[in-house]
Amino acid sequence: MQLEQLYAPVAADMEAVNQVIRKRLSSEVVLINQVAEYIIGAGGKRMRPALLLLVANALGYRGTHHHELAAVVEFIHTATLLHDDVVDESDLRRGRSTANAMFGNAAAVLVGDFLYSRAFQMMVGVKDMRVMSVLADATNVIAEGEVLQLLNVHNADVTVEDYLRVIHYKTATLFEAATRLGAILGSLDEAGQERLAAFGRHIGTAFQLIDDVLDYSGDEAETGKHLGDDLAEGKPTLPLIHVMQHGEPAEAALVRRAIEEGGRELFAEVMAAVHATGALEATRAHAAREAEAAAALLIELPPSNFKEVLLQLCSFAVGRNH
Numbered sequence: 001m002q003l004e005q006l007y008a009p010v011a012a013d014m015e016a017v018n019q020v021i022r023k024r025l026s027s028e029v030v031l032i033n034q035v036a037e038y039i040i041g042a043g044g045k046r047m048r049p050a051l052l053l054l055v056a057n058a059l060g061y062r063g064t065h066h067h068e069l070a071a072v073v074e075f076i077h078t079a080t081l082l083h084d085d086v087v088d089e090s091d092l093r094r095g096r097s098t099a100n101a102m103f104g105n106a107a108a109v110l111v112g113d114f115l116y117s118r119a120f121q122m123m124v125g126v127k128d129m130r131v132m133s134v135l136a137d138a139t140n141v142i143a144e145g146e147v148l149q150l151l152n153v154h155n156a157d158v159t160v161e162d163y164l165r166v167i168h169y170k171t172a173t174l175f176e177a178a179t180r181l182g183a184i185l186g187s188l189d190e191a192g193q194e195r196l197a198a199f200g201r202h203i204g205t206a207f208q209l210i211d212d213v214l215d216y217s218g219d220e221a222e223t224g225k226h227l228g229d230d231l232a233e234g235k236p237t238l239p240l241i242h243v244m245q246h247g248e249p250a251e252a253a254l255v256r257r258a259i260e261e262g263g264r265e266l267f268a269e270v271m272a273a274v275h276a277t278g279a280l281e282a283t284r285a286h287a288a289r290e291a292e293a294a295a296a297l298l299i300e301l302p303p304s305n306f307k308e309v310l311l312q313l314c315s316f317a318v319g320r321n322h
Helices: 008-025 030-040 047-058 065-087 099-103 105-125 129-152 160-185 190-217 238-246 249-261 267-276 279-296 305-319
Strands: none
Touching (some): 030 105, 047 160, 065 105, 099 105, 105 129, 129 160, 160 190, 238 267, 267 279
8 A cells, every 4th residue: 555545544634734844944045945845845755744643633633733743853854864865975865866966965964954943943833842842852862863873884793782772763763753742732641652652663663674674675766765875885784784693604704894895896795695694584574573563552542544544554664665
């Protein structure tokens, strides 16, 4: 099933979020409009804002703050993409040139800063200290995750626990913030908020683990990025860690060398080792466990179409091919 079909119960809300995004992107500085429109216009799965909308609706929220906060979450995510692509020297995302490739690194970084600051302007407008605290904390943790990942580049001694910590900080934190915000808007108590935040964390972790898998098995036309980008950047992701821990000594040595040196020269050999050792299957299995943990946390939500979509998104996060 396509995401557009899954999002049907919140289609009107998603359109309202798009309208907020367009309105809030507006700036008197022409370059900001050009770069922001370019990356927002590229689309994407919009899973983070969709999760916020679905949780809020599942809890019976009736208002408009969920539109504004979903746009805030998307702005923070977009800002991280702009900065990530500069740090990673990426030239392709979602099937087209990255903003830094089109407009230059300086413009990409500065427009990312604009999106962060605009997001904070918007969250202040909600006038809820709890909401501001969740988003401020999440943004800080994401930044820590970016630095942790940078420290791990070309480090072949990264453990599974080290890598999962990076995933939690860098990717799952914004999923967690989105679902927690939905719970806050839905007036859940603290325990309920924690359950739904944990749901977001688990589904976000599953989502990133499948990204790791697709870096060695995806179709570039569908994923919208080059195969082997992580290896080229010297990033020790879970499939590579699996090879080093479970492969033959020659396979482990090959992957260690590829991580330490970076580049694409050894990609074909590494790809063969990844497939030979069952690294992709092991990573998918880990993602499936995360998705199952996420689904189990929805048990106390009342029955609704929104809850059903949240459950289906757990399956989508693991079964997707892009």
